[in-house]
Structure formats: C-alpha cells, structure tokens
Amino acid sequence: MCKDQIITQTIEFVKQTLADAEGGHDWFHIYRVWKTAKKLAVSEKVDLFIVELGALLHDIADSKFHDGDEEVGPRMAREFLSSLLVDQDSIQHVVEIIKNISFKGGKERQKFKSLELDVVQDADRMDALGAIGIARTFNYGGHKNRAIYDPAILPNLNMSKEEYKNSTAPTINHFYEKLLLLKDRMNTKAGIAMAEKRHVFMEQYLEEFYKEWEGKY
Template identity: 55%
Template structure:
C-alpha cells in the first residue's frame, strides 16, 4: 500500500471512530493537530508521512477514556498500521510518538526523541492553548462532571503520571496544573511563538474569570 492510500484509509478510520465525540478529543481536534503538525514538520524538515500518521492516530485510544491504560493507544495504532502493511520501522516510530506525546504531570518530563515526535507534540499542545484550548478544557470538565471552579480546592503540582491521571480537581485548576505550563515546554521555535500568543490569551481569560467570580468586573 502506498503512502497516500495509507493516509487516506487512516483518516477515514480515525474520523469514523472519533467523529461526534463530546469531550474535546474528537475528529476536529485530530484534524487541527494534523494540519498544525504538517506545517511545523515542513519548517523542521521532518518526515511528513510519519508526522501525519502519528498526528492522525495520537488520540485513537486515549488513556483518559480507557481507565488510565497508557499502552492502549500505541497498541491500537500498531494493530491498525499492521493491517495496512506499513513497514515496521515506521510503525515503531509512530507508536513511540503516540506513547510519549501526552502531558503526564507538572513534575514529569516528557521528552521526544525525534524531530517528528517534537512537532506532533507541539501541535497537540498548541490545540490545548488559546481560545480552542479554553473551550476544550471546559468541554472535558463537563464530560467528567467537574466543577468549573472551587476556590477551596487548590491546584496540585502532580509529581507522577499516576497522580495526574487520578486528578479530579475543578476545571480552572487544570489551567495551573497543565495549560499554563505548556508554553515553556514547546520543542520548536514556531511552536514557542504560537504558544506565547495563545498563552497570553488564556491568562487574560482566567484573570477575567476570577474577576467576575469575585464580582470585581
């Protein structure tokens, strides 16, 4: 199977599986991440085929929806790519990216080994920032039946992936526990530039949210 056919089949597979999902991890998240990753890949001279496959499959079985199982994503991607007869070195590379791409806690390092992994991780993190990032945060919080905000519950600097996965804090805490940290964890110059703008917008939003909460608007 040639590369274009593999990508077309993968897009169809992912879209059918994730379309209409309501937590912010839907097909359109994948679509945005794929497009951003390809733009970054061109600037970073990364392998476009590996980047696109990894971006399309990076949330095919997210641990958040599979009882915290961090191995199910790479395993599901591997099964699909083997079905397409993709070469083993490509499968391994894509699965390694999927296994490492996610944020795993404020005190947990998640370095990417390859330029392809770096651009996919940046693209995924950029979609967690800015106006869309805010919308996705509250969509996920609603999906998990979490409070918008509770001033009696402080954000936690999670020291392990297990702590992060088990967090049940209000959605606004997520900005301090993850989203505000992403700007300084970008891998590429373009990613850092885009993250800076989106980070600033989110900071303004949270300041406004807290002002309205306190009746100081």
C-alpha cells in the same frame, strides 16, 4: 499502497473510531493537531509521512477513556498500520510518538525522542492552548462533572503521574497544573512563537474570569 492512500485510509479509520468521542478528543481535535503539525513541519527537517501518521493516530484511544490503559492506543495504531502493510520501522516510530506524546502531569520523563515527535507533540499541546484550549478544558470538566472553580481548592503543581491522572479538582485548576506550563515546554521555534500568543490569551481570560467571579462588574 502509496503514502497518500495510507493517509487517506488513516483519516477514515480515525473518523470512524472516534465518531462518538468526547468533544475535546474527537475527530476535530485530531484534525486540528494534524493541520498544525503539517504547518510546524514546514520549518523542520522531518519525515512528513511519520508526522502525519503520528498526528492522526496520537489519540486513537486516549487512556483517559480506557480505564487508564496506556497500551490500547499504541496497540490499535500498530494493528491498523500493519493491516495497510506500512513498513515496520515507520510503524514503530508512530507507536513511540503515541506512547510519548502526553503531558502526564509534567514529572514523567519522555523515554523516546525524535524530531517528528517534537512536531506532533507541539501540535497537540497547541490544541490545549488559547481559545480552543479553554473550550476543551471546560468541555472535559463538564464531561467529568467537575466544579468550574472552588477558591478553597488550590492547584497542585507537584502531582505524581498517578495523582495527575486521578485528579478530580475544579476545571480552573487545570490551567495552572497543565495549560499555563505548556508554553515553556514547546520543542520547535515555530511552536514556541505560536504558543506565546495563545498563552497570553489564556492569561487575559483568567483575569477576566476572576473579576466576573467576584462580581466586580
């Protein structure tokens, strides 16, 4: 099976697997990350096949929806790619991307590094920024029945990995605990430039949010 056929088969697999997924982690999230990753890859010396597979499979089984089990996604990706007879080196690279792509509260050190991971990670983080990032954040907060905002509950910027995973804080806190930190954690030049614009939009949104919250106009 040629690489184009493998990508096509992977797209269909992801669409079917995520058919009933939460709106911020569904096929359309994957689609946006995949498209952004391909755009970022243009200016990087990467293996586009690995970038595409990593982007398409990076959230095939997000641990948030599997009782915190971080092995489900890598295992599913390995089994699927093996069924298509993808070479083992490529499979292992994709698995490492899936294992290392997540934010995980900001304190967790990345245990694997590659240019392909840099590109896919930037693309995934881009989908947590700007208008899309805001929409996804409130969608997930609603999914978890969290408060929108509570002035008495301040953001926690020093959470451990477990505290981050188990947080039930209001949705607005997530902007400070993750989203507004991403601009300075991008890997590629193109990613840094793209993130800057989306970051500014989020700052403007929050300014507007607080004014409306206090009924200033």
